[in-house]
Amino acid sequence: METPVAVKPKIAFFDFTSCEGCQLTVVDSLADHIELLSVVEIVQFREAMSERGEDYQIAFIEGSCTRPSDEPRLKAIREQADIVVALGACAHLGGINSIRNRQPLQDVRAYVYGEEAELFETYPARPISAVIDVDVSIPGCPINPREFVQTVKMLLQGRQPEPPDYPLCIECKSLENVCVYLRGKTCLGPITRAGCDAICPAYGDGCEGCRGIISNPNYEAMKAVLDWHGLDMAEVEAKTTMFLTYQTMNMDEKKENGHGH
Amino acid sequence: MATNVSVDVHHVTRVEGHGNIVVDVVDGQLERCEFAIVETPRFFEAMLRGRPYQEASHITSRICGICAVGHATTSLRATENALGISPSQQTVLLRKLNFFGEILDSHVLHVYMLVAPDFLGVGSVIPLARTAPEVVLRALRMKKLAGDLCKAVCGRHTHPVAMTVGGFTHFPTEAELRDLRARFVNMRADVDSLVELYQGLTMPDFERDTEFIALSKADEYAFIDGTIASTDGGLWPIEDYKSVTNETIVPHSSAKHTSNAGQSYMVGALARFNINHDRLHPRAKKAAEALKLKPKRTNPFFNTVAQVVEICHAVEESIILIDKLLERGITPEEPIEPTSLSGEGVGACEVPRGILFHRYEIEDGIITGADCVIPTGQNLANIENDMRAFVPTLLDQTEEEITLSLEMLVRAYDPCISCSTHLVDVNFK
Ligand code: SF4
Ligand code: SF4
Ligand code: SF4
Numbered sequence: 001m002e003t004p005v006a007v008k009p010k011i012a013f014f015d016f017t018s019c020e021g022c023q024l025t026v027v028d029s030l031a032d033h034i035e036l037l038s039v040v041e042i043v044q045f046r047e048a049m050s051e052r053g054e055d056y057q058i059a060f061i062e063g064s065c066t067r068p069s070d071e072p073r074l075k076a077i078r079e080q081a082d083i084v085v086a087l088g089a090c091a092h093l094g095g096i097n098s099i100r101n102r103q104p105l106q107d108v109r110a111y112v113y114g115e116e117a118e119l120f121e122t123y124p125a126r127p128i129s130a131v132i133d134v135d136v137s138i139p140g141c142p143i144n145p146r147e148f149v150q151t152v153k154m155l156l157q158g159r160q161p162e163p164p165d166y167p168l169c170i171e172c173k174s175l176e177n178v179c180v181y182l183r184g185k186t187c188l189g190p191i192t193r194a195g196c197d198a199i200c201p202a203y204g205d206g207c208e209g210c211r212g213i214i215s216n217p218n219y220e221a222m223k224a225v226l227d228w229h230g231l232d233m234a235e236v237e238a239k240t241t242m243f244l245t246y247q248t249m250n251m252d253e254k255k256e257n258g259h260g261h
Numbered sequence: 262m263a264t265n266v267s268v269d270v271h272h273v274t275r276v277e278g279h280g281n282i283v284v285d286v287v288d289g290q291l292e293r294c295e296f297a298i299v300e301t302p303r304f305f306e307a308m309l310r311g312r313p314y315q316e317a318s319h320i321t322s323r324i325c326g327i328c329a330v331g332h333a334t335t336s337l338r339a340t341e342n343a344l345g346i347s348p349s350q351q352t353v354l355l356r357k358l359n360f361f362g363e364i365l366d367s368h369v370l371h372v373y374m375l376v377a378p379d380f381l382g383v384g385s386v387i388p389l390a391r392t393a394p395e396v397v398l399r400a401l402r403m404k405k406l407a408g409d410l411c412k413a414v415c416g417r418h419t420h421p422v423a424m425t426v427g428g429f430t431h432f433p434t435e436a437e438l439r440d441l442r443a444r445f446v447n448m449r450a451d452v453d454s455l456v457e458l459y460q461g462l463t464m465p466d467f468e469r470d471t472e473f474i475a476l477s478k479a480d481e482y483a484f485i486d487g488t489i490a491s492t493d494g495g496l497w498p499i500e501d502y503k504s505v506t507n508e509t510i511v512p513h514s515s516a517k518h519t520s521n522a523g524q525s526y527m528v529g530a531l532a533r534f535n536i537n538h539d540r541l542h543p544r545a546k547k548a549a550e551a552l553k554l555k556p557k558r559t560n561p562f563f564n565t566v567a568q569v570v571e572i573c574h575a576v577e578e579s580i581i582l583i584d585k586l587l588e589r590g591i592t593p594e595e596p597i598e599p600t601s602l603s604g605e606g607v608g609a610c611e612v613p614r615g616i617l618f619h620r621y622e623i624e625d626g627i628i629t630g631a632d633c634v635i636p637t638g639q640n641l642a643n644i645e646n647d648m649r650a651f652v653p654t655l656l657d658q659t660e661e662e663i664t665l666s667l668e669m670l671v672r673a674y675d676p677c678i679s680c681s682t683h684l685v686d687v688n689f690k
Contacts, residue, residue: 021326021419028408031401096323099308107307122304142326142419203416203423204430208319242316 009156012044012056013087014077016063016070017097017125021142022088023062029145036152056080058155062087064097064125071131078132083155086127086134087148089141089210094246096141097125101245126246136161139211141243144196164194165214168207172198180206181225186235190225191217210243284652284667291652296644296671309631314340314602314623315426321619321633322420327370329419330363330411331612332619332633334485339619340426343606344599351592352428353485355414358582359424360484360610361575362410365403366418367613368530368568368575371675372455373400376565379669380462396458399451403572406444410579413437427596435591442583445576452573456548459569464562465666469650471559471643472524473532474505476611482533482540482574484611490536491526492557499609502618506634525642528615529674530567531558542581545574561647562673568613602626612636614675637676644674 013023023045030036043053059081065074078084089095101124128134138144138151138161147163154161164171171194172179180187180201187206189198193214200207226232240248265287285293305324309317318336322329334356341348348356373396374386381396383389390397408418413433416422423431476487477496489497489505497505526532534541535557538549549555549570554563607620615636622630651670655663 019323019326019329019419021323021329024326024419028404031404096308096320099312099320100304103307103310141323142417199416200422202431205422205425238313242319 008039008041009058010041010043010053010056011058011060012042012053012077012081013060014044014062014073016061016074016091016128017066018063018088018090019096020062022090022140025142025145026060026087026148029148032145033149036149039156040152054080058083058085060085060087061091061128064090064094065128065131066097066125067122074128074131083135084128084132085151085155086129086137088143089139089212089243091128091134092137092139093212093243094125094127094130095210095243098243098245099241101125101249102241124246130246137163139163139193140196141210147195163211166194167214167218168192168194168196168198168201168211170194171196172201175202177201180204181229186231186239188236188239190222191219191236206239208242209240213240213244213247284648286652286656289653289656291649294645294649294652296641296648306631306633309621309628312628314344314621314626314628317619317621317628317631318424318426319420324633324635326419327367328363328612328614328617330359330415330421330424331610331617333415333421333424334360335608335610335612335617335619336621337424337426338486338608338610339606339621340608340623341606342608343604343621343623344426345601345604346427346597346599348428348597349594351586351589351594352597354582354586355429355432356424356485358579358586359411359414359421361579361582362407362414363418364484364575364613365572365579366407366411367675368572369400369403369407371613372459372565372568372572373397373403375675376669376672377458377462379665379672399454403448403451406441406448409444410441413441425596427598428594429596432591432593435587438583438587438591442580442587445580445583448576452548452576455569455572456551459552459566464560464566465669466560467562467647467651467654467670468559469561469647471646472526473535473557474526474528474616474639475532475536476609476616477536478540480540482537482542482578486609487611489609489616492532492535499607499618502607502609502620502634506618506639525646526639527561527564527643527674528636528639529564530571530613530615531561531564532615533611534558534567534570541570542574542577544577545570548573561643561670564673564675568675615639637674640674640676644671644676 013026015023043056059077061074061077061084065071086092090097094101136151136155138148140147151161168189172189175198177198183204185206187201188209189201189207191213192207192209193211196211198207222236223233226236237248283293283295284291305321309320312320317340318333321336322333324332377396378386378389381389381393383392386397411418411421415424415429416431423429473492475490476483476499477490478487487499489499489502534549534554538546538556541549552566552569554566554570603624605620605622607618609616609618611617616639617636618632618634620632621628647670648667651666655666658666
């Protein structure tokens with residue numbers, strides 16, 4: 001049975017500081033799940049269409065907030081949308097953009113733009129939850145297509161999506177990957193949120209924690225893994241500076257949340 | 262007829278973000294013409310400083326989700342050149358194959374989803390799916406194959422996992438390669454249909470001679486490594502890229518503008534074609550002939566046509582590469598170790614939108630300096646010069662026609678995916 005047009009939820013996509021890789025993943029996911037296009041109405045999606053509607057119920061936001069002038073734009077989206085979804089690590093965690101938060105801002109600007117540095121407005125990169133309330137987060141850099149589709153379906157059914165909150169190792173072991181520690185590499189799997197099909201270990205690389213740390217990380221277990229392989233916590237800490245600088249520098253008292261109320 | 266035209270477009274184009282177009286025509290005279298990047302600067306170069314060299318390709322692939330493999334490959338080549346690593350033959354073959362996945366993915370998106378709707382008289386790919394579903398299905402089929410190719414080689418196109426300094430951390434199986442090969446062979450019919458589609462489209466009539474710059478190699482149509490070549494003559498080793506790009510910071514853009522010998526130049530598919538056309542696969546040469554693409558073509562709208570020709574080339578070369586890999590068999594090699602942990606190196610690749618440079622300084626395994634010069638930054642000055650020459654020829658057209666023509670010009674450069682939607686608002690005074 002066709003859903004009457006009038007009740008199709010209107011959804012919109014927005015991007016802030018990002019690589020647009022998550023929106024591209026959305027395009028590919030929609031191509032694989034054309035059926036979704038018949039139950040929602042996309043009113044804004046710069047990546048794929050030229051129309052722009054300002055009337056929407058669900059807003060998907062990609063990218064980090066990296067300058068003061070991003071804040072009013074974010075607040076306006078929050079004002080309009082019933083549900084705000086953080087799309088990917090940039091929006092969810094600050095992600096790759098927050099690496100630069102470790103260096104004094106003036107140095108960063110001057111290194112790239114020299115004497116012209118003052119021309120460009122910027123401040124430390126932050127997740128959108130540092131500026132507005134976020135109802136749902138789809139983690140990952142980029143997002144996982146299956147998880148995106150699941151999240152949309154749950155939202156349409158009025159349910160609250162809950163990304164997995166157990167360690168990646170569980171997923172990784174069930175997929176029978178060879179543990180990358182046995183290949184002499186470090187991996188954040190023991191403390192990182194599962195749900196990406198452990199794609200990095202599956203392709204021979206250690207997890208870099210792009211999906212964020214689970215709510216009750218077992219650092220003792222992590223330490224035990226490291227001890228076992230003759231490594232120490234410093235290796236893990238270095239790895240958490242890739243996507244998790246905003247969290248590990250404790251720039252946000254709220255800690256990493258934003259994946260539900 | 263419009264004598265006063267004011268175009269001011271905010272947050273529409275993306276060049277590692279967003280850009281504005283500003284055009285002012287007063288009493289028939291062009292007063293202002295800017296293509297400006299207003300995106301918050303990303304600061305990737307500064308972010309790389311202090312990081313271990315192994316992370317550079319994972320960090321820089323996040324510059325652009327569309328060119329993720331291109332940035333990763335360029336980054337790895339820069340690091341390898343800095344640390345004295347020569348990748349194995351298998352690595353070279355796998356990287357080339359993977360690279361074609363990205364060229365296909367990006368070009369298909371551009372020629373089908375973003376450019377074709379203009380010519381077919383529809384606003385975007387969504388109505389096109391209704392009026393010409395077979396065209397959209399063809400595009401999706403090709404995109405899927407491109408994505409599956411990258412998935413088999415490096416885990417995912419955005420962002421590659423298995424690509425690492427000195428080699429790969431994962432290898433496609435021979436069964437996967439055979440399956441991909443069969444799909445590429447089937448794809449030939451779709452490529453023919455694409456060429457036919459573009460044979461039926463008439464590119465706007467606009468010529469402006471400019472300099473074209475691309476990587477070049479003696480024995481192949483270069484995508485990874487090579488020498489910098491110009492249609493004005495001149496060859497430079499990639500280490501001398503700065504003498505070609507001459508970056509300047511223009512106040513209205515957070516992307517740096519570039520110019521060679523004080524003039525603007527064009528990079529991308531048309532530049533590659535103009536310089537390397539004789540090294541295209543024979544089928545791609547045929548496609549170029551059918552599409553009336555002859556060197557040296559100075560109509561920037563033909564950049565899209567050159568992309569169609571490169572799609573044909575990429576499909577044929579992928580089949581050849583897979584055959585070579587199957588013939589020699591896949592060995593799960595360990596990545597090659599650096600011979601030194603300190604050094605300086607430049608990497609250069611022809612990513613979908615043109616020549617890309619990364620340059621790193623590494624000390625004791627830690628990156629101490631970095632520079633990335635992106636293709637769209639190099640094209641900005643040339644786009645402005647094109648607009649300056651193009652706008653006066655449009656003034657006898659209607660409001661919609663001028664808007665569409667300017668949109669199409671910028672779109673032809675394929676500055677980045679989102680530039681192509683809702684580009685300009687023209688206001689007539
Ligand atoms: S989370 Fe990763 S893939 Fe998504 S926009 Fe940010 S950098 Fe790109
Ligand atoms: S440590 Fe990493 S590779 Fe090892 S089991 Fe856990 S997730 Fe997998
Ligand atoms: S394995 Fe880790 S770094 Fe890789 S996608 Fe999953 S969470 Fe992200």
